[in-house]
Amino acid sequence: MPLLSRARLTPNVSVRVCAALGVLATGAIAYFVATDRLKADQAGVLCAAVLMSLILMTIVVMPAHRLSGIFRHVKSFKMAGIGVEIEAYGELAKLRTSEEPDAELPQHSDTLLDLKVRLEAKLTYLAKHVLCTDADPQHLIPTFLTVGSLSYDGFLTREQAKRAYEILGMRDNEFQGVPAGERALFLAGGNKFVDTVRAEVFGSFVRILAENAGWDARRVYPADDQRRDLLIESRSAADTLDIHHVVPVFSYRRNSALIEGARQRILKSPQTAGEGRGVIVVPPRSKAADAPERRAEPPAIAVVTSDHILNLLGAGDG
Structure with missing residues (x-):
């Protein structure tokens, strides 16, 4: 059996072995510098090379499952030139779903490819059925959109556009090189982002x-991204008392839990004034x-x- 085996070396032993080798190498370099056999700039380059070699040696000899455990607290990673803040996806994973299940699309994506397909399908749906140039249901004219145009026109925030670009811009072979824990967290947060992207765009669409x-x-609950309630009031000085409490809900079902939740919110905490209505x-x-x-007529x-x-x-x- 080889002396340096993944199965035989624990993380502590691996670190100690590499540390001992590092001490010996540093001592040797210092000796050569002191005896004028090595110049200072050459010693600096050599020290950097030794350090990289020791890091690579630790990675090679350490068991894979223990190595991945070291990186379980990674906060960000970069691939294909895209910096990904993994903590942001952890926050996304905690969000409640604000769209109803779509019978024509899978409800969850287990791979990066499936996640990309589901995101593009939802963006296409918005172009064909929601952001159309003629909103008459009998004469829908599909529009053209990109993530950039949605952000520029105010339908997505800059942060939301960044998440969409991260999902669409990743390469699967590089994604597979990310530690398993970070891949799982990214997919969990990415799924929640895709789950809510139409609701986010639709809420902005109604506001615009x-x-x-x-x-x-303006938003009724600016600190709560899951509640897209709007206060809509007149800009006319003579009509300032008419304030409507408007709630955009991305739902197609007659008996929708999402719509009922919005209805209860308006009933329990109405924000209307004057002749405004919910x-x-x-x-x-x-x-x-x-x-x-x-x-029905107001109220x-x-x-x-x-x-x-x-x-x-x-x-x-007016």
Whole structure:
């Protein structure tokens, strides 16, 4: 059996062996410098080479499972020129899912490739069915979008765009070289990001619709990313009391737990004022929306699609 074997060397023994070799090598270099057999600049280069050799030796002789344990607290890694802050994905993994399961897409991605495919499928869905140039459900005209355009137009924050680029820009062969714990954490956080990306974009879409129509829109719960409630009020000095509590919800189901949660939030903590009302906004073609002829009058909470929200609220600047 070889003297230096992975199975026989514990981490402590490996470190001690390499440390002893390092001491001997450093002593030898110091001796040669002191006897003028080696110049100082040459000694510096040689010390760096010895250090790298000892690190590589430790990696070679240490058991793989123990080596991976050393890196379990890695905070970031870099591949394909992309710096990935792994702690950010740990935070993403804690988020609640704010979209309902999609029957046409897998609910979880176990590989980097599957995660990329699911993200691109959801971005394409937004282009075809939500951010279309004509929101009439009977005349949907797909638009063109990229992660950059979503960020530039205000539908994604800079941080959210960074996460999307990290997922799409990774190479699988380099990803496999990352410690297993970090891969698992990245996939867990990446899945939650993909789970919520349409809800994030849709929430921004509703806010921008209101702003373009002359309303001021701001978050009710700015510290809670999972609650996308908006306060929408008029910019007109003569109409400052009309404040609407609007909640964008990415849901297509009539009996949706997400919509019911939004409804209860408005009922328990209404942010309306004057003739304002509570409104839940859902995507075009959602079965959850009230039919126009059955829509209740205020103070009842209305459920409308994004293409009808302005018909309900009107223009905010007069």
